[in-house]
Amino acid sequence: MSHPHFELTLPPALADGALRVVALGGLGEVGRNMAVLEFAGRLLVIDCGVLFPEDHQPGVDLILPDFEYIRERLDDIEAIVLTHGHEDHIGAVPYLLRLRQDIPLVGSQLTLAFVEAKLKEHRIAPVTLAVREGQTERFGVFECEFVAVNHSIPDALAVAVRTPAGTVLHTGDFKMDQLPLDGRITDLRAFARLGEQGVDLFMVDSTNAEVPGFVAQERGIGPVLDGVFADSTKRIIVASFASHVHRVQQVLDAAHAHGRKVALVGRSMVRNMAIASDLGYLKIPQDVLVDLKQVDQLPDDEIVLMCTGSQGEPMAALSRIANNDHKVSVGPGDTVILASSLIPGNENAVFRVINGLTRLGARVVHSGNAKVHVSGHASAGELLYCYNILKPRNVMPVHGEVRHLVANAALAVQTGVPADRVVLAEDGVVVDLVDGKASIVGAVPCGYVYVDGSSVGGITEAELKDRRILGDEGFISIFAVVSSADGKVLAGPQIHARGFAEQDHVFEDILPELTRALEEAALTGATDTHQLQQVMRRVVGRWVSNRLRRRPMIIPVVVEA
Amino acid sequence: MSHPHFELTLPPALADGALRVVALGGLGEVGRNMAVLEFAGRLLVIDCGVLFPEDHQPGVDLILPDFEYIRERLDDIEAIVLTHGHEDHIGAVPYLLRLRQDIPLVGSQLTLAFVEAKLKEHRIAPVTLAVREGQTERFGVFECEFVAVNHSIPDALAVAVRTPAGTVLHTGDFKMDQLPLDGRITDLRAFARLGEQGVDLFMVDSTNAEVPGFVAQERGIGPVLDGVFADSTKRIIVASFASHVHRVQQVLDAAHAHGRKVALVGRSMVRNMAIASDLGYLKIPQDVLVDLKQVDQLPDDEIVLMCTGSQGEPMAALSRIANNDHKVSVGPGDTVILASSLIPGNENAVFRVINGLTRLGARVVHSGNAKVHVSGHASAGELLYCYNILKPRNVMPVHGEVRHLVANAALAVQTGVPADRVVLAEDGVVVDLVDGKASIVGAVPCGYVYVDGSSVGGITEAELKDRRILGDEGFISIFAVVSSADGKVLAGPQIHARGFAEQDHVFEDILPELTRALEEAALTGATDTHQLQQVMRRVVGRWVSNRLRRRPMIIPVVVEA
Incomplete structure (x- = not known):
């Protein structure tokens, strides 16, 4: 099953009657999920999300799917189906629109409400169609049936796409909580029916x-919150x-049961909960919500603050509270609950x-010491149920790093899907469904597209490498003015350095x-500024490496006057 | 118990007959462990380790304990007791020496062998005294009894320090494996005796x-390795x-049992195992070790490569193998075992x-999917045993972030240590043991000391902030030559930028x-270069912020000619 895609070439033209699937994100990373289905020259997009950068991508705001593959074919797109309202599924919609x-x-009502709020910030008024589970809609050649799935946000949908080439079932993100708070379970009856009809x-x-x-x-978190609330006196x-x-719902319910008021803290928390409500x-x-401004008038044991920042984001409310740099202060006897996962990379x-809050005297309850979080994604056990209920003819694991895709593929094979019908694809890999068999036929270019300030796609790996060098090593700039007549140094050289242990002096x-080297170079005939700049770079670079054991970025500038 | 130390002042002079303890590292972080004991004007140092930097400390090689507190008192130091040979306990010894x-x-024989190998690289020949468990040695006013403890490196010691002011028991790093590979258990009989005598x-x-x-x-890992080896055909x-x-021992034993040869890969692995052997x-x-060069002559199913890089260090063997950038290559059917913990911060x-190896077709076994690692540090259950056996009069949790210290303090209190006898100190906090009671009496300055290239302590938080800005935002340098006579721009302005989405053009x-702004400024009398530089910074800064939505570091240089 394991297919390194190092040497794939561009795919052949899509055969008549065949269906093509290309993921432009989400296969090889957790985020920027986007899949493009093609039949008879028409396209259907499923999800269009963002990926958040890691620390080796410094300064980057967001990472988008690579739209290059569809840039010339935008008019062929029949619709964008959004499975649910998380950023990694809807965050790139403004950039595509x-x-x-x-x-x-x-998408569902809640999904569209979230995406519309986002589009409003980008001043885009979209064309939308709200759908519900059980509903079937046709978008050109694509007939879409929407199926309820359960996830860590309400109103999530899977979508079954019927084309003459066959039926694709795309789960979106899902799990199979059998007793969810809203009673809306992943619809295994629909999965079973689709399986009978043939996926x-x-x-x-x-x-x-x-x-x-x-x-x-998710329901199991309520009693844990209840216990923590009962133990809290401040x-x-x-x-x-x-x-x-639903997590916020359980906090509101626990607060209500313990006679506390809740203030929402953080712009996205306030906005999303207003929409959801x-x-x-x-x-x-009744009467449980109060404004943050009113909190100061309440006794400590009647206060709950529901805030963002559970991933340690430095500008979010919780980090600033932990740094003693927020109007909300924390002190001995207070309780802080991180009712969230710890997304890899955010540990430090x-x-x-947590250390900051502990140091201020707070008790910190988190998923490492109490059952205050459950995941939104089906584990291996749940996935096995799906495979057995659906008995799909071909499987294409989506949403995950390579290790996740490979693990999912192994589960499919364990339930009896033939290994040659399990397609391990990465971003940009082209999968054709021909005569009922899915296989890899090539790949299209599909890179990371960085949003960086107002630039979309302007920054490349080369600039990121520059930033990593700048961040690790600092830089030195050197200026000199030389006479175009005789190569004498008229002004400078001046050296400016930043990010260094040592000061400029x-x-x-x-x-x-450096002056000697420049004038010698001029004497030996190296009069063009480019050559003189190389001389400066070499002299300073060698000195810094020997003396300081560093390899900073060096920018030499020679001006002739 | 929870004492924020924000407002501590310098401590009073140490009272006659009292003992002082100051940690210069390790209290508030996992690493750079170092404690200084003082009695009657004399000092005893316990451990002297390094801390590895996090991603908000870019380019930093190592972080040392802050020696400032003892810099003027080096001649008062009787000895440095090293509890074991891990970098976070011995790594800063060369800098102190x-x-x-x-x-x-x-220290013990193995500890000294490791530290001597390290000192040799720094061309330092130390004065050493090898000790064994059960041994007692006097260093001036400090009588030290060494006690065997079990840890993730052999030959670790705890130390009981007797002074007229009382007895201190310092565990070093330890756990209480009751069936360790070498049969050398944490000596609870000695703990019990010390407890009877009074700690x-x-x-x-x-x-x-x-x-x-x-x-x-640790012993439980052997059968797991055995199972993985039995399943591996390449x-x-x-x-x-x-x-x-001991982990390497188990790999050697498993290889031997399965008829495989082992090649050690990585300089530190080769060096340390030579010493240990x-x-x-x-x-x-017998005959199990081979040189890496010989591996190519062996069939795949007779090869084990034992290497470094289990934390994803980019230059270590394993990362380079995963990137297909090492003489050792990995392919479908190969098995990679990460027999190590996942240290927080290293997840990405x-x-x-793991993704790189998976993509190459390898099966990757790690602590997330198999029992191939156990920790070297006592968990809460073990710590409770210690408290109950020792019944210490005062407790000072060491080695850990604030959250760890607070959790350990809570365990002490649960076993009956009075809360006012549990000292929660951070780095630099001064703890005096007077008349049998330990308490905080002040704090001395104790910062992070960064090793950065050849600089020790030269780099400050200000330079690190510069690096973070450079890494996130890049920089712009602007250069112009102006006439000192009339303020006309003679050459330039030139703009050079790095780490940007946009090219220089x-x-x-x-x-x-920019030229206009410079000449206008000159006309209005701003002739000094500093003022003209501010003009350039302002014009370019505003433009970049408006046009590119970025805030790079801007370095303007005006030269008069």
Whole structure:
């Protein structure tokens, strides 16, 4: 099953009657999920999300799917189906709509409300179609049936796409909590019916495929919160994801039961919960919500602050509270609950927050010491159920790093899917479903597209490498003005350095040698500024390496006057 | 128990007959462990380790304890007791010996062998005294009894320090594996005897105090390795810590049992295992070791490569193998075992390695999917045993972040140590033991000391902030030559930028405005170069912020000619 895609070439033209699937993100990373289905020259997009950068991508704001593959074919897109309202599934929609604003957005009521709020910030008014589970809609050649799935945000949908080439079932993100708070379970009856009718290609969430067993119930968190609330005699601060409506619901309910008021803290928390409440997904107990401004008038044991920042984001409320740099302060006896997962890569930041809060005297409850979080993604046990109920003819694991996709593929094979019908693809890999068999036929270029300030796609790996060098090693700039007549140094050389252990004055040692080297070079005929710049770079570079054991970026500038 | 130390002042002079304890590292972080005991004007140092930097400390090589407190008192130091040979306990010894080379180093045979190999690289020949468990030595006013403890490196020691002010027991790093590979258990009989005699201050490893229960046995890893070896038909690559002699022992034994040869890969792995084998701590089965060069002559199913890089260090063997950038290559059917913990902060790097290996077709076995690692630090269950056996009069949790220290303190209180006898100190906090009671009496300055290239302590938080800005935002340098006569721009302005989405030519837009602004400034009398530089910074800064939405570092240079 394991196919390194190092040497794939561009795919052949799509055969008549065949279906093509290309993921432009989400296969090889957790985020920027986007799949493009093609039949008879027409396209259907499923999800269009963002990926958040890691520390080797410094300064980057967001990472988008690579739209290059569809840039010339925007008019062929029938619709964008959005499976749910998380950023890694909807966050890149504004960037795609900038290219063609009237692509119809299809999704559940809550999903569309979240994406519309986001588009409003980008001043885009989209064309939308709200759908519900059980509903079937046709978008050109694609007939889409929407199926309820359970996830860590309400109103998530899977989508079955019927074409003459066969039926694709795409799960979106899902798990199979059998007693969810809203009673809306993953519709295994629909999965069973689709399986009976025949699923030709099953595109299935891999995020937790490495995790054995089953995800615990969201409902189980309520009693844990209840216990923590009962033990708390002063203020309670809860941090979680700003879209986790059910988690917030349980906090509101626990607060209500313990006679506390809740203030929402953080712009996204306030906005999302207003939407969820307006649409009836969040049920706010009478009089439980108060404004943050009112909190100071309440006694400590009647306060709950529900905030963002559970991943240690430095500018979010919780980090600033932990640093004693927020209007909300924390002190001995207060309780802080991180009702969230610890997303890999965020450990140091989250532990810094926990240490800061502990140092201020707070008790910190988190998923490492209490059952205050459950995942939103099906574990191996749940995935096995799906495979057995669906008996798909072909499987294509989606949503995950390579290790997750490979683990999910192994589960499919264990349930009897033939190994040659399990397609391990990465971003940009082209999968054709021909005569009922899915296989890899090539790959299209599919890179990381960085949003960086106002630039989209302007920054490349080369600039990121420059940033890593600048961040690790600092830089030295050298200026000199030389006479175009005789090569004499008229002004400078001046050396400016930043990000160094040593101050600029240490470079005074090198200035005489540098002047000498420049004038010698001029004497030997090296009069063009480029050559003189190389001389400066070489002299300073060698000195810094020998003396300081560093390899900074060196920018030499010679001006002729 | 929870004492924020924000407002502590310098301590009073140490009272006659009292003992002072100051940690110069290790209290508030996992690493750079170092404690200084003082009695009657004399000092005893326990451990002197390094801390590895996090990603908000870019380019930093190592972080040392802050020696400032003892810099003027080096001649008062009787000895440095080294509890074991891990970098976070011995790594800073060369930097301390640079200040006074003849401070006696006291430790077990293996510990001294590791520290001597390190000192040799620094060209320092130390004064050493090898000690064994059960042995008692006097260093001036300090009588030290050494006690065997079990840890993830052989030959670790705790030390009981007797002074007229009372007895301090310092555990070093330890756990309580009851069936360790070498049969050398943490000596609870000695702990019991010391407890009977009276332990006035118990300084105890906090690393795993948050973890409930007991650490599993190292011995349990053997059968797991055995099972993985039995399932492997091609090459096996094992990565672990280069000092984990017992882990390597188990790999050698498994290889021997399965008819495979082992090649050690990585300089530190080769060096440390040579030392351990010479001293008899590592028992190499006959003919099992081969040189890496010989591996190519062996069939795949007779090969084991034992290498470094289990934390995803980019330059270590395993990362380079995963990137297909090492003479050792990995392919479908090979097995890679990460027999190590996942140190917080390294997740992304380790998962990149796992994904790379998976993509190449290898099966990757790691602590997330098999029992191939156990911790070296006592969990809460073990710590409770210690408290109950020792019944210490005062407790000072050491080795850990604030959250670990607080968790350890809570365990002490649960066993009956009065809360006011549990001292929660951070680095630099001064703890005096007076009349049998330990309490905080002040604090001395104790910062992070960064090793950065050849600079020790030269780099400050300000330079690190510069590096973070450079790494996130890049920089722009602007250069102009102006006439000292009339303020006309004679050459330039030139703009050079690095780490940007946009190439230098985008700045051409701003050059005319910049020239205009400079000449206008000159006309209005701003002739000094500093003022003109501010004009350039302002014009370019505003333009970059408006046009590119970035805030790079801007370095303007004006030269008069």
